[in-house]
Amino acid sequence: MTIDSENSGAAPTVATPSPEPKHSAKSKMSDGKAAERRLGLWLVAPAAILMIAVTAYPVVYAVWLSLQRYDLRFPDQRKFVWFDNYVSVLTDGYWWQAFAVTTSITVVSVVIEFVLGLTIALVMHRTIVGKGLVRTVVLIPYGIVTVAAAYSWYYAWTPGTGYLANLLPDGSAPLTDQIPSLAIIVLAEVWKTTPFMALLLLAGLALVPDDLLKAAQVDGAGAWTRLVRIILPLMKPAILVALLFRTLDAFRIFDNIYVLTKGANDTGSVSILGYDNLFKAFNLGIGSAISVLIFVCVALIAFVFIKLFGASAPGSDTEGR
């Protein structure tokens, strides 16, 4: 693009419309060009200011809080303790327990969602009857309030009350044991989010040219070969974006666990742990340290996806119009 391409990714001055970028490279900007820049900056200013005020500042503040001993029950003992909170969290079994639970839920549910989502995407793409109906109904799990859906699963598995619990042998209460609880949490998570995955994959499927598939079929490639050799490779960008979004989303899992088990029987995720430290133990220092650690984990996951797998972040191509 034009002159500002070298400093367009620079300093956090997005929010302020004032500083004119350097005029050196091409001496004079036309009036129209300058007006366009001014308008652009004014138009993005509210969004930029709001996003920075409500996230960047609190994040910095969270880091600051995480370096203090700050228990709301004993506010007088507030004190700067450097990394003591991090040491407490990282040497504590609870964090690693929650981390293991979160990672397992994330990996298992994203894998299931991918397989199931791809299947549903293929059904939506190929079906010859009721295409609109399928696409409409599949949106219900996506749109439904997680709490409402979680209660549906909760009562389905409540002994006596639930149609699913009644299929189990007498006396079993799946939501009181760790492994069955985790399985139900994964089920609830998968049910709710697979449609989103399926829609992202469907958009990728639409990019696979039919001619290519026909040609492969003529050449004798079976359905499986066409899927693995043609469809999946061509869908790679869509797949990576879908996996990236869902992995980050699954790692933040909170609502389903909050309703289904409240984190009892070692089923709490890191988000549940952070919440409990804040609102049950009222420990802002420890809670903030956990918050920062979760943030770091999420950043690492995003980094791995983007750098190692080459997932292209959506919107990253907006520069070229």
Place this chain on the structure above:
Amino acid sequence: MTVTPRLKISWSVVNLLVLLYALVPVLWIASLSFKPAGTIKDGKFIPEKWTLDNYRGIFDTSAFTSALINSIGIGLISTVIAVVIGTMAAYAIARLDFPGKKLLVGVALLIAMFPQISLVSPLFDIERRLGLFDTWAGLILPYITFALPLAIYTLSAFFKEIPWELEKAAQMDGATPGQAFRKVVAPLAAPGIVTAGILVFIFCWNDLLFAISLTSTERSITAPAAIANFTGASQFEEPTGSIAAAAMVITIPIIIFVLFFQRRIVAGLTSGAVKG
């Protein structure tokens, strides 16, 4: 490929499986909400007796009605503000050349991926000191912020589809860039704006974490948080019927959106996600 009746039947069976997948949990909570107290624990998928008592019950007290009003109010205000601000930003990103564009897109993406829990502890502390804790504004602010990336992506994808020439033509005829935006682009972008609005509203409507962390009373608690708090005093007295009825009430708007705006929601969700 010829369409034989057999092929049609097998596809219908496959479709039916997908429909069952999507609908069974919703039908189950609906079934629970219509069961009278006496048979609610019978474990039958279809109620033997039907009643509206559970619905009457939740609207009798202010606990759920005020939460519902809070949810609607907070959701609508957040949606309007996020869509207006998002429209401005998306237009600039899609159409104008200005410094810091990449940075803005990057920040929006970061926020889309941001773990909400990481904001809860600082926001809790900040809002208590600013007097925003347990107010509508205290929830609207984080909702707008987390909805903005969604709005910006959906809208900028739509804006890019709008033919450039029309805007150019308007400017040729003497319209300023601002007028070209208001008079030409905005009407063309209306479908995109509706889509963004629906997605943003669904997002705000769905939130639990901010709602249980940043509110505490009927003044501002939202429906999902209120429902999660319904859980009775003792483990044996769970208000199953009330929870099921309340869950149905907050599910109905979503089903209406889905039925009327299916195409737009799909387009909005997938916009921006498939570029490689």
